[in-house]
Amino acid sequence: MLSRIARNIYTLGQQIERAENIARILDVNQRMSLEQVYFSELDVWSPMLAITRSREAFDEKYDDVTQRHVLEFLISDTSHPFSIRSCLRHAREMARTVREHISEEMWLYLNKTYNDIERTGKIGKLTVFLSDFRQFCSAFHGLADNTMSHNESWDFLCLGVSLERAQMTTRILEIKYHLLLPSADEIGKPLDLHQWQALLRSVSGYEAYRRQYKARIEPAKVLRLLNLDPRFPRSVHFSIRRVSEALRGIGTANSEQYQLLRETEYFLDDLRGGASRNDLMSMGLMDYLEQVQQRCDMISDMIDKAFFNSVTVTLAGQDKERLIMQIPQQQQKNK
Amino acid sequence: MDSYAIFSSSGAAPYDEAFETSGDSRALYRQAFEHFQGLGPEGVENLQHSADLSMLNQGVTFTVYSDARGTEKIFPFDLMPRIITDTEWSVIEAGVVQRMTALNLFLEDIYHGQKILRDGIVPTRQVMMSSLFCREMSGLNPPGGIHVHIGGIDLIRNQSGAFYVLEDNLRVPSGVSYVIENRWVMARVQPELLNEYRVRPVDHYPNMLFDSLASLSPNDNPTVAVLTPGIFNSAYFEHSFLANQMGAELVEGQDLLVDRDVLYMKTTRGLQKVDVLYLRLDTDFLDPLVFRPDSMLGVSGLMNAYRAGNVALANAPGNGVADDKAMYAYTPEIIRYYLDEEPILPIVPTYLGARDEDLRYMLDHIPELVIKPTDASGGYGLLVGSQASKKEIKEFRAMLAANPAHYIAQPIQQLSTHPTWVEQDGGKGFFPRHVDLRPYAVCDVNGNVRVLPGGLTRVALRRGTLVVNSSQGGGSKDTWVLHPNGTGQRLA
Numbered sequence: 001m002l003s004r005i006a007r008n009i010y011t012l013g014q015q016i017e018r019a020e021n022i023a024r025i026l027d028v029n030q031r032m033s034l035e036q037v038y039f040s041e042l043d044v045w046s047p048m049l050a051i052t053r054s055r056e057a058f059d060e061k062y063d064d065v066t067q068r069h070v071l072e073f074l075i076s077d078t079s080h081p082f083s084i085r086s087c088l089r090h091a092r093e094m095a096r097t098v099r100e101h102i103s104e105e106m107w108l109y110l111n112k113t114y115n116d117i118e119r120t121g122k123i124g125k126l127t128v129f130l131s132d133f134r135q136f137c138s139a140f141h142g143l144a145d146n147t148m149s150h151n152e153s154w155d156f157l158c159l160g161v162s163l164e165r166a167q168m169t170t171r172i173l174e175i176k177y178h179l180l181l182p183s184a185d186e187i188g189k190p191l192d193l194h195q196w197q198a199l200l201r202s203v204s205g206y207e208a209y210r211r212q213y214k215a216r217i218e219p220a221k222v223l224r225l226l227n228l229d230p231r232f233p234r235s236v237h238f239s240i241r242r243v244s245e246a247l248r249g250i251g252t253a254n255s256e257q258y259q260l261l262r263e264t265e266y267f268l269d270d271l272r273g274g275a276s277r278n279d280l281m282s283m284g285l286m287d288y289l290e291q292v293q294q295r296c297d298m299i300s301d302m303i304d305k306a307f308f309n310s311v312t313v314t315l316a317g318q319d320k321e322r323l324i325m326q327i328p329q330q331q332q333k334n335k
Numbered sequence: 336m337d338s339y340a341i342f343s344s345s346g347a348a349p350y351d352e353a354f355e356t357s358g359d360s361r362a363l364y365r366q367a368f369e370h371f372q373g374l375g376p377e378g379v380e381n382l383q384h385s386a387d388l389s390m391l392n393q394g395v396t397f398t399v400y401s402d403a404r405g406t407e408k409i410f411p412f413d414l415m416p417r418i419i420t421d422t423e424w425s426v427i428e429a430g431v432v433q434r435m436t437a438l439n440l441f442l443e444d445i446y447h448g449q450k451i452l453r454d455g456i457v458p459t460r461q462v463m464m465s466s467l468f469c470r471e472m473s474g475l476n477p478p479g480g481i482h483v484h485i486g487g488i489d490l491i492r493n494q495s496g497a498f499y500v501l502e503d504n505l506r507v508p509s510g511v512s513y514v515i516e517n518r519w520v521m522a523r524v525q526p527e528l529l530n531e532y533r534v535r536p537v538d539h540y541p542n543m544l545f546d547s548l549a550s551l552s553p554n555d556n557p558t559v560a561v562l563t564p565g566i567f568n569s570a571y572f573e574h575s576f577l578a579n580q581m582g583a584e585l586v587e588g589q590d591l592l593v594d595r596d597v598l599y600m601k602t603t604r605g606l607q608k609v610d611v612l613y614l615r616l617d618t619d620f621l622d623p624l625v626f627r628p629d630s631m632l633g634v635s636g637l638m639n640a641y642r643a644g645n646v647a648l649a650n651a652p653g654n655g656v657a658d659d660k661a662m663y664a665y666t667p668e669i670i671r672y673y674l675d676e677e678p679i680l681p682i683v684p685t686y687l688g689a690r691d692e693d694l695r696y697m698l699d700h701i702p703e704l705v706i707k708p709t710d711a712s713g714g715y716g717l718l719v720g721s722q723a724s725k726k727e728i729k730e731f732r733a734m735l736a737a738n739p740a741h742y743i744a745q746p747i748q749q750l751s752t753h754p755t756w757v758e759q760d761g762g763k764g765f766f767p768r769h770v771d772l773r774p775y776a777v778c779d780v781n782g783n784v785r786v787l788p789g790g791l792t793r794v795a796l797r798r799g800t801l802v803v804n805s806s807q808g809g810g811s812k813d814t815w816v817l818h819p820n821g822t823g824q825r826l827a
Contacts, residue, residue, distance in 0.1 A: 002590050006603045096394065097566055100579035112392045152603070253604040306604045 005098055007308040008158045012094040013104075013160025019087035020137035021168040022074055025051055027130040028202040032194075033067060045070040049177040051168070054082035076123055084133065102157075103147035109140060154247040158242055159303065166239035169203060169226055169298045174289045196222055203234040223280065227292075228271060236292060237271040243299065256306040263302060267295050276280050284294055349494035350751040351767055354416060361590030363418055366531045371415065374743055376763060379414060382524050383756055386412055389523065395516050397569045397695065410513055414522060415765060417772075417792040418532070421819045424788060427490065427498055430680030431776050434783045435486050438505060438657050439778065440673040442482035445656060446472045456672050457665045461689065463655060466710060467654030469618065471625050473704040475642055476568035477651045478551045479780035481722050482772075484649035485544065485613075485793075487511075490680070490772045494750035497704060499748070500682045501771065502663060505654040507615055510543050510791040510811075511775045512538060512573035515580075517813040518789070526539040535788040541580035543777050543785055548581075548611045550779040559583040559612035560600060564616050564632045574615045575708075583613070593636030596643040610646045612637075660709045683748055688739035697735065697744045701728050704744040705801075706735065719801060721747055750801055755794050769795045771803050772814065788816040 025048060033044055045065050047053040054073070057080045062069045077083045081090065092114040099107050113136050123129045141161070148154055176199055196217050200206040205225060212229075229235040244264045252258045258276050269275070280288050349356075353364040360368050371379060387409060391394070393637035396407035419427075444451050445462060448468075452459045462468060479810060487508030489501040515538050522529055548559050563574035565587050578585035590600050591609070599606035614621065620630040622637040640646045654660065664685040667678045686693035686704070702720040718731045735742050759766045774790035792812040793803035803809040 001603050002584060003603055004587065004590050005603045093566065099394075099575050100585060107394065108392055111394050115391060140817065212465075283452065328793075 001101075001152050001156075003308050006152075008094045008097050009101060009153050009156040010110070010160035010303070010308075012091050012098065012162045013157040015087045015091035015094065015160075016137055016140055017161045017164040017168070019084045019091065020134060021080075021165075021172075022052060022087070023130045023133045023137070024202050024204075025172065026071065026074060026111050027127070027134065028198050029049075030126065030130070031069075031201075032198045048074060051171045051175050052082050053171075054080065057082060071126065075126075075129075085117065088117065098153070101153040103143065105147045106140065106143045109136075109143055150249075153248055155246040156307075159246040159250075162239045162242035162246065163296060163300060163303075165234060166236045166243070167293065169234055169236055169239070170201060170289050170292050170296065172199060172227060173223065174286070174293075193217055200225075203235065205232060208232050223285065224277075227279060227280065229314060230272070237268075240264065240268050240271055254306070258303070260299065260302040260306045264299055347746060349749055350492055350496050352492070352751055352753040354754075354767075355455075356800065363420065367416065367418070367528060370525070370528045370531070370770040371765065379756060380763060385578055386414065386524050388521050389520055393516070394572060395513070396572055407826075411518055411796060412513075413794055413810055413812045414521075414525065415754050416521065416528075416813045416815050417753055418815045419772075421817055423498075424816045426679065427772075428751040428786045428788075430500075430678070431486075431488050431774055431786045433668065433674065433676065434488060434500070434503065435483055435776050435784045436782065437673045438486075438666070438672040439481055439483050439501065439762075439782065441669050442651070442654060442657050443480045444673075446475065446482075446653065451561050451669070454672070456668050457662070461661060461665075465656050465659055465661075466656030467653075467659050469656070471638055472651065472653035476644075477641075478647050479643075479782065481551075481778055481780060481782060482654055483495060483657075484547055484551070484650040484651075484778050486776050486778070487773045488680075488776070490510070490774070491683075491748055492772075493683075494749050496751070496771075497808065497809060498678050498680060500663075500666070501656040501748075502660065503666070505658040506650060507617070508773070508775065508794075509570045509573055509615075510773060512576040513811050514775070514787070514789055514791050514814065515540060516576075517811060521813045532815060533820075535818055537787055537789040540775070540787050541577060542786065544577065545581040546612075547779045547785075548583075548613055548647075549779040550647055550781070551649060554610055558608060559611045559613065560586045560609050561613045562586055562588070562616050564588075564620070568615075570615065579615075584609075585656070588616075588630075588632045588634050591634040591637075591728070593634055593640050596640045596645055598634070598635070598637065598640045598646040606663055609646060611649065613649050618655070621652060655710075660685075660707055661689065661740075664743065665815055683745045686744040688735060688742040688744070693744075694735075695738045697742070698732060700744075701732060705747050706731060706742055706744045707822070708741055710719060710741075710742055717802075719747065725750075747801075749793075750803075753792070753794065755796065755810075755812075757796055759798060759799075767796070768802055769803065769813070789814045 014109050025312050030047060043065065045067055046055075048070050049065070052074060058065070058070075058073055061073065061077075061079075073080075074082065078086050078089065080086065092110055095102060095107055117123075144154070144157060148157075176195060182190055193216075196219060198205065200209050200217070200222060203226060205222075208223065208229075209217065209225055212225065212232075215221065225232055225235065227236045230237050230241070232238055238297050244261070247257075247261045247264055250257075252261055270279075279291065283291070346663060353361055353368075355361060374382065388478065390412060391406055394407075396409050402794060408661055441451065449459075449462075451457055452462060459761055460662040473478045481507045485508060487504040487510065489504065490498045491501045492498055504782070518537050546561065549557050549563045551557075559581065561574055561578040561581075561583050563571060577583075584600060586609075592599050592601060592606070594606075598609045598612065600609055616632055619627045621633045623630045623633055624635050625638045628631070637646070637648075638652075641648050661665070663682060666682060670678045686697050688694050688697060697706065700720075701718075702723075704720045705717060707717040718727065720728065723731070750769040750771060754765035754781060755768040756763065757768065759765055770792050772790050772792050774786055776784050776786040778784045792814045794812055795801060795803045796810050
């Protein structure tokens with residue numbers, strides 16, 4: 001497969017996943033903020049900017065963080081790449097370059113959603129939009145699963161989705177401790193529990209938690225579910241396993257690709273075995289999450305080098321003859 | 336005009352595809368008329384809406400350059416099909432095959448022995464001074480000596496109802512994807528009408544194209560790739576469509592690399608050799624080492640790989656010298672010279688600014704002429720004398736006098752008209768609009784030419800306009816070539 005095509009499919013998966021996560025966190029936050037009784041004092045909107053890493057861009061446009069500004073900024077503002085609409089645009093542009101590699105149904109559905117939003121330019125009722133948009137993302141994944149050959153293209157799509165998901169789940173957890181950290185005497189109180197519950201809902205994990213643990217919400221168990229659970233589809237463990245499966249599907253044609261796979265397997269081993277659980281206990285949550293972030297970032301960089309911006313190139317099918325040359329891919333120029 | 340109330344034949348054009356001069360509908364179109372009459376204005380409008388929406392959601396769009404935001408628009412599609420009988424088509428088909436064959440021989444000659452110049456059939460100056468003559472092609476041997484692998488020949492029907500050649504497109508003829516898409520949309524929104532006629536299929540074009548391209552490589556299972564300038568090109572949809580339908584790789588310049596005269600594409604598994612490259616990029620941008628050095632869209636070293644015979648390019652660079660508007664005037668002579676046959680399809684009388692006597696005639700008769708620059712396409716830079724203001728004529732006369740060899744002129748042709756769903760006089764209905772026809776043909780390594788039974792009927796949606804180009808507000812129609820004995824025969 002062409003490196004450019006592989007990169008564009010990967011980016012397509014990543015952007016859809018990113019847009020979905022923005023819709024998820026905004027949806028939950030919106031609901032939480034309605035229950036003012038608990039949080040009259042709490043700034044619940046800044047964390048949204050931190051999760052999406054868009055604080056800097058936001059501050060350039062707005063002086064203060066209000067609900068209205070954040071929603072506008074993260075949903076419909078296309079002057080920066082962090083909004084749902086920007087992600088959707090980007091995803092659609094990527095899809096347009098890889099139409100012959102994804103299924104017709106995926107393209108039609110994505111393009112129709114894009115046209116509907118772009119042509120009206122209006123979002124309508126917020127809660128309806130957010131829930132419709134989440135449904136669109138889920139349906140898109142479903143279409144990909146059901147209508148696309150599970151070949152190399154599919155693997156790159158999964159790679160983009162899964163890595164983004166692992167990073168997002170980590171960031172959502174990070175926020176809980178970083179920004180919403182209640183004072184010591186609040187821990188275990190209604191406010192704290194309410195936040196954990198919201199956090200679980202934002203990753204569709206509330207029911208999973210209830211069914212799995214059949215217990216009241218305990219932070220340690222939430223952390224275990226979202227980090228280490230092998231079966232919960234938004235956990236770090238699950239996502240990294242999908243990354244590893246995708247990489248195995250793609251195969252290894254050179255040493256960079258081999259190193260990438262090896263690194264991913266080490267990570268997966270740690271999540272699967274006791275290493276991560278021990279780290280989670282001993283390192284403290286923040287350090288642990290930071291470590292997970294770093295490992296995800298490293299895998300992301302290695303994917304870039306191994307598949308999209310390869311410096312060493314072998315002739316396909318001729319492993320012995322090895323050309324060493326510098327052929328950086330030109331990044332698609334933005335107009 | 337007869338009993339069909341939503342149809343109007345009141346056009347000024349001498350030849351209408353669907354109406355006799357008496358105002359009666361032609362027998363060929365009777366079932367179509369009945370069909371639309373049955374739908375009524377509201378029914379037609381609803382179908383038009385669903386056809387447009389279907390095109391938009393499919394992404395069957397082209398990019399408008401004049402719009403800085405790179406807006407994508409659909410190529411307007413008209414519900415009323417253009418119908419061509421088997422008898423009419425067999426003439427067109429034979430004529431297109433003849434032209435493609437002769438022009439291929441002409442190009443091979445021009446870039447090798449130049450016999451036709453030595454025999455004085457075409458002036459040497461006309462060829463060698465042309466900005467479209469490609470020195471890099473001299474002495475280069477493309478597979479089979481074939482230069483035109485994909486051609487589109489623009490035809491018009493004049494007052495007599497006969498087909499004339501308006502121009503040849505031997506470089507990057509576009510639009511064939513709309514031929515196929517139009518048929519798909521037609522089958523979706525009006526299957527019952529399509530069923531009433533016995534229409535020859537068009538969706539095998541990608542196979543025809545692939546077979547021709549694959550024949551250019553000696554390998555049994557060659558790697559074929561389509562080279563596109565990228566997503567911002569106006570015809571990107573077509574590039575992606577053809578690659579997809581052929582199962583070929585769609586590549587940009589950045590995906591390719593030439594090493595030791597072999598063309599490769601960069602894949603996730605390493606470099607993969609490319610055997611045949613279908614170019615959807617102007618020659619100027621192809622290889623910065625040979626053509627424009629500032630090109631970011633091409634591949635360095637591509638021409639060396641081509642010259643070494645390691646990759647086949649389709650169409651060959653340098654074809655512009657044969658489809659240039661000035662060379663058009665010589666095409667009947669070219670056909671006679673190489674094939675010893677009379678041209679099957681006539682050309683429109685053409686005056687060359689380069690000839691003194693023609694130039695004098697042109698300067699004196701501007702209001703009766705269409706004047707075109709020899710090297711432009713897309714309907715840009717031309718002057719329709721009858722529709723120009725005094726001031727425009729004055730300006731054009733000065734340009735013409737300053738650079739006569741750059742222009743040709745033709746008597747204004749009355750393009751035939753065809754009923755088209757448009758708004759006119761405050762109401763919607765089928766009104767006559769001017770149309771042309773571009774059939775597409777492919778040629779394999781042995782010189783066998785195959786013509787797709789159909790083609791792109793372009794229609795000028797603005798009343799009275801003769802310019803049908805999509806860049807100038809044109810639309811298109813599904814074009815039906817009927818099976819033998821398919822004329823107006825209702826299937827039992």
